Amino acid sequence: MKKNNDFPSNGNLRYFIHLDTVRCYAVFMVVFAHIFKIWTWKDATESLFPLGQTGVVLFFVLSGFLITYILLKEPQHKPIAQSFKQFYIRRSLRIFPIYYLFLAICYIANISNVNDYGFALWFYLGNYYIFNHNSWIGEYSHLWTLAVEEQFYLLWPFLVLFLRTRTNALLILFVSVIALASLARFYLLSNGFSYTQAKVFPLANVDFFALGALIALGNIYCQQTVRSSGYPLVVTGLILYYGSYYVFGKMIFYMIGQLSIGLVAAGVIIIALFSQAKEGILHNRMTVHIGKISYGIYLYHNAIVAHYAEIAGYFGIDAGNSYYMKIVISVLFTLIIAELSFWCIEKPCLRIKELFRSP
Helix, strand or coil, rough: CHHHHCCCCCCCCCCCCHHHHHHHHHHHHHHHCCCCHCCCCCCCCCCCCHHHHHHHHHHHHHHHHHHHHHHHHCCCCCCCCHHHHHHHHHHHHHHHHHHHHHHHHHHHHHHHHHHHHHCCCCCCCCCHHHHHCCCHHHHHHHHHHHHHHHHHHHHHHHHHHHHHHHHHHHHHHHHHHHHHHHHHHHHHHCCCHHEEEEHCCCHHHHHCCCCCCCCHHHHHCCHHHHCCCCCHHHHHHHHHHHHHHHHCHHHHHHHHHHHHHHHHHHHHHHHHHHCCCCCCCCCCCHHHHHCCHHHHHHHHHHHHCCCCCHHHHHCCCCCCCCCHHHHHHHHHHHHHHHHHHHHHHHHHHHHHHHHHHHH
C-alpha cells in the first residue's frame, strides 16, 4: 500500500455505468429464483444453481464497493461529522421513501397479515425477526437483505472515515471482517442454529461487503492488480463452490459455498468495473435502465408474485395454468410498478439527494 500522504483527497466520483447492468442481472436472478421456487421447483436444484443467493451477494458486494469508494473519496479537509451527516441523509433519501410507502400500504391493508410482524419491518429488523422465529415471513422474507444493508450502514461509515488515511489499517480491517463472517457461520451452525438463521444473521454477511470494500481500496491504490483479478476470482469461486459441493458435507459446503459465491460476485463486479464494452446484447441502455430501477423491482416483486391471481384477475387477465405466461405477466407488472415508482418517487428524491453531494 502507498503511504498515507499519497491518499487521494478529491471529491470527484466516477459513474460506473456497467455496474447498473450488474444490478439488472442481480435483481432478475433474485426475481426468477423466487418465481421458480413458488411455481416450479422447490429446493432440489437450489444448491447447484443458487440464483437468488448469488443475486443477493452481488448486491451486497456492490454496496460494499460503492459505499466504501464514496467514503474514501471524501475530501480530507472535510470534517468527519459533516461527512457522516451527508452520507446518512443521502442514503435515507435513496432508501427510505419507497420502502416506507410500500410498508404503509401493506400495513394499512394488512396484506398477508403483515401486522403480525409488529414493528420489525419498520425498523429494518426483519432479519432478526426471522432469526428469532427461525422462520421466513412469507412475501416479506426478502426484506431481510435490506435490513442487513441498513445495519451495515450504521457502523461501516464510522470505521472507514475514521481510518480513511490509514490504508494498512483499512486493509487489515477488511480482511478481518471477511474472517469474522466465516467464524460467525461456523459458530451458528456448530451450535444448533439453522441454515436460515445463519443466512440472515448480520455478521454472517459482512464478508460480502468487505469484499466490495477491498475492491474499492484496490481501485484507488493498485488499480492494475485489481483489474487483472476479475476472471481469476470468478474461476476460483466456481471451482471452490462446485468442488466443495461434491466433496464435503452440508455444513462445510455451506461455509465454503458462501465465500465462493462472494468471490464470484467480486470477480463479476471487477470485470464490469473495468469493462470497456460498448452497447451490445449483454450491456445496453435497457440493462442500464433496469439497473437504475432495480431497487423498486426488488422491493415489489415478491408481493406481485404472491398476489398474481388477484392482480391478473383485476385486469381481466387469464393465463390459465401456463407457468410461462404467469412468469411473463408477473415480470411485466413488476417492471411497470418499479418504473412508475422510479419516476414518481425515487427520481424526485434523487434530485434532493444531489444537494448533499460533496463539492
